[in-house]
C-alpha cells in the first residue's frame with residue numbers, strides 16, 4: 593500500500609464521522625460496512641497482524657460511491673485505499689472466487705455478467721444506426737445486456753431530436769467494471785486502451801451510462817489512456833437539445849424527484865443538466881441527500897454477490913422519496929433505474945429520464 597493510502601487508513605480507522613451516509617452500512621446496519629471498519633482491518637494488515645485475505649471480502653462490500661469521501665471534512669479518501677487494496681489483493685491472487693468469475697467474464701466477454709447475446713429488439717434498433725457519423729452513442733454494458741429497453745429509449749430520444757448518431761453493434765468494454773473490480777491493473781488499462789482506439793474514430797462520444805462517462809473523463813486520464821474524442825454525458829447532451837429547441841417539451845406539471853447518480857454529481861460535478869431536462873417536462877423537487885450529497889440507489893454489478901443488500905439499498909432510497917411525499921423518482925443511471933425498479937413496491941413510480949422525455 594502506498595504511504596498516502598496508509599496515512600488515510602490510519603486517519604479513518606478510529607473515526608466514525610461518516611458512518612451515517614454509507615448506503616451499504618445503512619442497508620446492513622453492520623459496523624463492518626463503514627469506512628472506519630474497512631480502514632481498521634487494513635491498518636491491521638499494514639501492521640502485519642491480519643493477512644489481506646482475512647479482510648478481502650470486506651473490500652467488495654463498498655460501492656466506491658464516494659459519499660464518505662465527500663462527507664469527510666478532514667479530506668480523507670476511503671475510496672482511494674479500498675481500490676488500492678483490491679488491486680493488491682488481485683496481484684496477490686487472493687480475490688474471492690465470486691469476484692474472479694466476474695473478472696474472467698469481463699476479460700472474455702467484455703461484461704462482468706458473461707452475456708454474449710444482445711436482445712433481439714435492441715439489435716434491431718442498433719441496426720438502424722450503424723452508419724458512421726461524427727457522434728457515437730456509447731450504450732455501456734448495463735443497457736446493452738441487462739436493460740435493453742433503456743438503450744432503445746435513449747436512441748429514440750436522440751432520433752426524436754433529429755440527431756444523427758452511430759451505435760456500435762460490437763461495442764468495446766469501457767473498462768469501468770474491471771476498474772471497479774481490480775482498480776488500476778494492467779488488464780484494466782489494456783481494456784481502456786482498446787476502447788479508446790475505437791472511440792477516437794469519432795468526434796464526439798455521448799456516454800449513456802454515467803459509469804462509463806466517469807471513467808472516460810477521469811480514470812482514462814489518470815491511467816494515461818488517450819481519448820481524443822470529446823466525451824459528453826447523455827444528460828448534458830439531452831439538456832442542450834432541450835435548450836436549443838431540438839427537443840420540444842410539453843410540461844405536464846407533475847411533481848417528481850431526481851435521483852442523482854454519484855458518477856454525475858460527485859465525480860463529474862453535473863447536477864443541473866438532468867434537472868433542467870426534468871423541469872422542461874415536469875417539476876423537479878428534491879429528496880433528502882441530493883446533488884453532490886446524493887445517496888446511491890444500488891447497481892447491477894454488486895447485485896451479482898450482494899442481492900439482498902442491493903434490494904435494501906434501493907428500498908432505503910425509495911423511502912427518502914416517500915419522506916418528501918414524492919410518488920415518482922426520475923433516474924439518469926441505467927443501473928440505479930434497474931435497482932429501484934426491482935423493489936417490490938407500488939407507492940413510488942420509477943421513471944428513467946428517457947421515459948419522461950418520451951412520455952412513456
Ligand code: SF4
Nearest residue numbers: 604607609610664668
Ligand atoms: S473518511 Fe473522514 S469522516 Fe469518514 S472515517 Fe475517514 S476520516 Fe472519518
Ligand code: SF4
Nearest residue numbers: 614654655657658660
Ligand atoms: S464509498 Fe460509499 S459504499 Fe464505500 S464506504 Fe464510502 S459511503 Fe460506503
